[in-house]
Amino acid sequence: MIRFEKVSKKLGGRVVLDEIDYEIRKNETFVIVGASGAGKSVSLKHMVRLLTPDSGRVMIGDDCVSEARGQELDRMRNRFGFLFQSAALLQWLSVGDNVGLPLRMKTNKRIEEIDELVREKLEMVNLGDAFDKQPAELSGGMRKRVGLARAIITDPEIILYDEPTSGLDPVTSRTIDRLIDRLREDLGVTSVVVTHDLHSALAIGTRIAMLHDGKIVEVSTPEQFVKSENEIVRGFLEAQYITTRGEWEDSETS
Amino acid sequence: MVCRNTGTAMLMLLEAFRDIPFMVSPKHRHDVLHQQFLTAIKSLGVITVVGLFTGMILALQTGLELRRYGQEVYIGSAVTVVMLREMGPFMTGLIIAASVGSAIAAQIGTMTVSEEISALEVMSIPPARYLVTPRLVAMITMMPLVTVYTNIIGVVGGAIVGQTQLGVSMTAYMDNATQFAANKDLYVGLLKSVLFGIIIATVACHQGFSAKQGAVGVGLATRRTVVVSFLIILTVGYMVTRLFYQ
Numbered sequence: 001m002i003r004f005e006k007v008s009k010k011l012g013g014r015v016v017l018d019e020i021d022y023e024i025r026k027n028e029t030f031v032i033v034g035a036s037g038a039g040k041s042v043s044l045k046h047m048v049r050l051l052t053p054d055s056g057r058v059m060i061g062d063d064c065v066s067e068a069r070g071q072e073l074d075r076m077r078n079r080f081g082f083l084f085q086s087a088a089l090l091q092w093l094s095v096g097d098n099v100g101l102p103l104r105m106k107t108n109k110r111i112e113e114i115d116e117l118v119r120e121k122l123e124m125v126n127l128g129d130a131f132d133k134q135p136a137e138l139s140g141g142m143r144k145r146v147g148l149a150r151a152i153i154t155d156p157e158i159i160l161y162d163e164p165t166s167g168l169d170p171v172t173s174r175t176i177d178r179l180i181d182r183l184r185e186d187l188g189v190t191s192v193v194v195t196h197d198l199h200s201a202l203a204i205g206t207r208i209a210m211l212h213d214g215k216i217v218e219v220s221t222p223e224q225f226v227k228s229e230n231e232i233v234r235g236f237l238e239a240q241y242i243t244t245r246g247e248w249e250d251s252e253t254s
Numbered sequence: 255m256v257c258r259n260t261g262t263a264m265l266m267l268l269e270a271f272r273d274i275p276f277m278v279s280p281k282h283r284h285d286v287l288h289q290q291f292l293t294a295i296k297s298l299g300v301i302t303v304v305g306l307f308t309g310m311i312l313a314l315q316t317g318l319e320l321r322r323y324g325q326e327v328y329i330g331s332a333v334t335v336v337m338l339r340e341m342g343p344f345m346t347g348l349i350i351a352a353s354v355g356s357a358i359a360a361q362i363g364t365m366t367v368s369e370e371i372s373a374l375e376v377m378s379i380p381p382a383r384y385l386v387t388p389r390l391v392a393m394i395t396m397m398p399l400v401t402v403y404t405n406i407i408g409v410v411g412g413a414i415v416g417q418t419q420l421g422v423s424m425t426a427y428m429d430n431a432t433q434f435a436a437n438k439d440l441y442v443g444l445l446k447s448v449l450f451g452i453i454i455a456t457v458a459c460h461q462g463f464s465a466k467q468g469a470v471g472v473g474l475a476t477r478r479t480v481v482v483s484f485l486i487i488l489t490v491g492y493m494v495t496r497l498f499y500q
C-alpha cells in the first residue's frame with residue numbers, strides 16, 4: 001500500500017532517513033517507534049509529500065507520490081487523513097468549523113449536512129459537546145482529538161497518526177487506541193501510527209517498526225517485537241519497563 | 255533572491271485572483287466578510303487621527319504661504335487636491351500596511367511554523383485560495399472605502415485650521431475646494447488605493463508563507479512586510495502620479 005524504496009533525506013545538515021526500505025500493507029496498523037528526533041514525523045511527511053526524498057521513491061499503491069504534482073498529487077493526498085503532532089488546528093475557526101473545513105472547501109455538501117457529519121465524528125472522539133468551542137479553550141489532548149476528528153471527516157482509506165496519544169491521560173489514550181482499531185476492523189482503514197507509547201503500540205499494531213539513526217532496525221509483529229534480540233529495541237523496551245514477554249502479558253490482561 | 259521572491263509572490267497573487275469567484279460564493283463568503291471587517295475596522299481610530307492631522311498640516315503650511323499673497327482661501331483646493339491625489343491613499347496605505355498587513359504576516363507566519371499550512375496542503379486545500387484570496391478581496395474592496403474616509407477627514411481637518419487659524423470660512427473653503435478639485439483627482443487616488451491594497455495583501459501573505467521556524471521567524475516576516483510594503487507603495491505611488499499628471 002505504502003512503499004519506501006531506498007528513501008534518503010537530509011535535513012538541517014543531518015541525514016535523517018538513510019536509504020529506508022519498507023512496505024506497509026493494506027488494512028494493517030503499522031506502528032513506528034523510536035526516540036525523539038529519530039525521523040518518525042519526517043517519515044510520515046514523506047507519505048503525503050510534505051517532504052520530498054533526496055533520493056529514492058515513495059509509492060502509494062502503484063502511484064509514485066514523491067514525483068506527483070498538481071491534481072495527481074491532490075488525488076493521492078485525498079486518500080489520506082493526517083493527524084499532526086501539534087494537531088495543527090486553525091486558531092480562528094471553532095472546533096466544528098475546523099473539523100468540517102475539508103468538506104466545506106472540497107465538496108458540494110450543504111452546511112447542515114456538514115455539521116451533522118462533524119458532530120458524528122466529534123462523538124467518535126468523545127468530544128460531542130465541543131462543537132462551538134474555540135481551539136484556544138481546549139487542552140492539548142482535546143485539540144489532538146479534534147485534529148483526529150478532522151483527519152477522519154472525509155472517511156480516508158489511509159490515516160497517518162503522529163503521536164495520537166501523547167499528552168493524553170491513560171483512559172483517553174485507550175479510547176483513541178480502540179478507535180484506531182475499530183477504523184481498521186470496521187472500515188478497512190490502513191493506519192500508520194507514530195508513537196512513544198509502547199503499550200499503545202503493542203495493543204494496536206499489526207506490525208511495529210523501530211527507527212534509529214536513520215535506519216529501520218526492526219520490523220516485526222508485537223509478539224516478536226517484545227522478544228527481539230536487537231540491542232536498541234531491548235533498550236527501548238526496558239526504558240518502558242517491558243522486560244519480558246510475561247510482564248507484557250500481565251499489563252495487557254490487567 | 256529578490257527576483258525569486260517576486261516570482262513566487264506573483265504566482266501566488268495570480269492563483270489568489272483566479273479563486274475569487276470560488277471564495278465569494280455564498281458558502282465561503284463568510285471568510286471574505288470577516289477579512290473585510292478586520293481590514294476596515296481595525297485601523298479606523300488611527301486613520302481618523304492621521305487623516306485629521308494630515309489635513310491640518312497641509313492647510314497650515316500652504317495657508318501661511320498663501321497668506322503672504324492674500325490668497326488664504328485657496329487652501330480649500332490645495333488641501334482637497336493633495337488629499338485626493340496623494341496623501342489620502344498614501345497615508346491609508348502606510349497605516350493599513352503597518353496594522354493590517356503586519357497582522358496578516360504574523361498570522362500566516364504563525365500558521366507556517368506551526369504546521370497549519372502543511373495541514374491545509376495535506377487536505378489539498380490550496381493555501382492561496384483559502385488564505386490569500388479573502389485577504390486580497392478585503393484589501394481591494396476596503397482600501398478605496400477607507401481612503402475616501404481618510405480624504406473626508408483630511409478635508410475637514412483643513413477646514414478646521416482654515417476657520418480657526420487663517421480666517422477662511424467653511425463655505426469659502428468648500429466653494430474653493432469644489433471649484434478646483436476634479437473627479438480625476440478622486441479616481442487617480444482610488445486607483446492608487448486599490449494598487450496599494452493588492453501590494454499589502456501580496457507582500458504580507460508572501461512574507462507569512464516564507465516565515466522561518468520559531469518566533470523570531472514570525473517577527474522577521476512581520477517587520478519585512480512593513481518595510482517592503484512601504485517601499486513598494488512609495489514607488490508605485492510616484493509612478494501612478496507620473497502616469498496621470500505630467
Ligand SMILES: Nc1ncnc2c1ncn2[C@@H]1O[C@H](COP(=O)(O)OP(=O)(O)O)[C@@H](O)[C@H]1O
Nearest residue numbers: 011012016034035036037038039040041042043
Ligand atoms: N524542516 C526541518 N528542517 C530541518 N531539520 C528538520 C526539519 N524537520 C525535522 N528536522 C530534523 O529532523 C530530525 C527528525 O525530526 P522528526 O521526524 O520530527 O523527529 P521525531 O522522530 O521525533 O518525529 C530532527 O533532528 C529534526 O531536527
Ligand SMILES: [Mg+2]
Nearest residue numbers: 040041085162
Ligand atoms: Mg515527531
